[in-house]
Amino acid sequence: MMTISNGLLTLHTAHTTYQMTVDADGRLCHNWYGCKTEENLWDSRPTHAFDPGCWPDQLPLECAGPGLGDNRLPSVLPEYADGSRAADFRFVRAEVRPGKYALPGLPNFRLGSPPNPQGGFGGERSRSEMNETCRLRRGEGYGACGDDRQGAGVETLAVTLRDAAGLEAELLYSVYEDCDLITRAVFYTNRSEAPIKLHQAGSLCLDFDQQQLDLMTFDGVWAGEHLAQRRPIFSGVQSVGSTRGIPGHAHNPAAILCRPDTGETCGDCWGFALVYSGSFLIQAERGEAGIRLTMGVHPQHFCWTLEPGESFAAPEVAMAFSDQGLGELSRRFHSAIRRHLLPPRWSDPEAPRPVLLNSWEACYFDFNENKLLELAQAAKEAEIDLFVLDDGWFQNRNSTEAGLGDWTADPRKLPEGLPGLCKKLNALGLDFGLWVEPEAVSPNSDLHRAHPDWVLEIPGRETLEIRHQYNLDLSREDVREGIWQQLRALLDSCPIRYLKWDMNRSLANVYSAALPPERQGEVYHRYVLGLYDLQQRLTRTYPDLLLENCASGGGRYDCGMLYYSPQIWCSDNTDARSRLGIQHGTSYLYPACTMGAHFSTVPNHNTGRTASVEARMALALSGTFGFELDLTRYAQEERQELAVYVRWYRAHGALVRGGDLYRLIAPEEADSGGAWMFVSPDRTEAAVFAVGTALGDGLRPRLLLQGLEEHAVYADEDGAQYTGGQLLRQGLPLPGAWGEVPGCIWYLKQIERE
Ligand code: DGJ
16 A cells, blocks of 8 residues: 655554655655554654754765765765766655555566466567567656556556756556565666666665664575574675676575564564666765665766667565564564565465476586486386476586587487477376576687677687686677577577576676667676576466576575576585575575575585484575485385385475474584474464474473464374464474484474364
């Protein structure tokens, strides 16, 4: 619900309110983002003590320009034709529109259920429209909420602001009342008579009037991604970001702000996720007037020229607030991502996801068809659904040193090609899935020999090889068309049900042969738009294909990629103890149904550590379940034991995919242990997982559960019965488990209700 009245702009979700005011000077000020309220909260703000006209530095601005009195982080950095770099945005108009705004070429939250294959977002429009992203003119199909954007109770507030020298900012806020989610995007439009250069074009600027907030970010390294980090925001600027062209392993494009006393089950917290898969910057600045948070495309390497009348669409930010702690904030994000972001084909938790076996840790580059078929036979015995052939299947690909770009099967490994292998797998009763890395090319490949100009390279400089590969210039339509034709040929060659789209290096040598020198600052962002275009073609043309994105594990795990692929390979590290931290950190904003998680062998290939079957299974079953190990080395009885877990996932996977997550014990608190649970929306079922020291030291401790109905009776799979009250207050009795990283999995079913 939204209202505009006397300069007060209010957005309500079911439990939260976001409020803005147009002040006496016409600046759009932020009043409130928090618990639901009907009050006008402008008058009670401490900043009101200042004379706003004299102190733009003190104003909570929704769109902040530089150089005219606000000296904090700006939202946008324009350079006008006269060389001035300044902006001060004033209100022009505001209107409420039914439905969701469109962001051509950029993924963004959808209207949601019921799935509407024709509807959705700007990226679902025709390709020619998408290619117009870069040069949109007002009235050419953006911003206006067309019929295909209406429905599902979503409304959009469009607020137009303008700087006197001619840059217009149209701030768009869409409200998903049911999920307590608000999305925001910005169109920057040149209303002057001369070109304007944007050196920064931010997506979010949000001022908090308090000084004491913590910042949570999700940081790490390759094989240790998305670890939750929390620290107080000190005076000055703290930031996380990426200039790699992909978000990368070091920082995820999402953040949470919370009060110092906020915990898992209590306190105020605000979550923000950028719907973007390229270089990004998140900054929190604490100064005299409080804390300002800004988010958007990273300004380094960015300069976008707007000719008169043209617009630039800044990527969307999704935000939510909870006054009931981080757990509730996560559940709000999870529900919004499931219902409004994932591809509709896969978003229903009841839609089964195939249990897969991935060949990577079983074979790496060393296999032939016989080896694959033996592995497939073993997979069948473990009741697995789908066999994924990872890297190494195409010509000259016996190491990372060659072959990328030549997507035809190596006849020495696969004498009857992919169709031959697929047919044999299908005859065994397994579906077939395939790995590709379409954004890359090996210098030693036919593709590179045929099209050396297709790579990103700076004239006159040696082109940097990383992992023995170059980046293809996805900003170019002809390059994308070439890649698309290769993908089509592959996908049409046999029934491929699943595609793992990998990307194993960050961008470097970023320069496009197709753009003039003065436009080179656009290439990083155009690359991301090109990536989205390809993924859009793929998901549109093959709607039943299950796409799993991957960037050396979780290097590109963001809401942008989740628009196209319902699951993302979370990390190359499958060690149970490492995964505890990785999946725990990932869970703050992203639901379990998006986390690629596989059961692998011990000692673990990445860490050399061991862990119990139950611990490894607990982690794998808490994501999109699969296997990644050489099952031919397991005896038939062992495969059949593993099949028990496959059956568990078939029976209870929908609970994991669609249930409410409660983090019970954080791994950092328990020193390499953790516990968590999923509860069905009607609270009649729960799956509980505990790993490592969370299981205690043999003293038979109890695990306090959450989210259950107090006055109901639940039974576990062994028939033991507990009331909800007992489980919530006295806890579930834990076994006194011993050994290297023990693990436990319970399924609880409500059998009686008062
Ligand atoms: C990196 C991925 O994360 C791995 O799972 C595997 O697919 C390799 N690339 C293959 O090169």
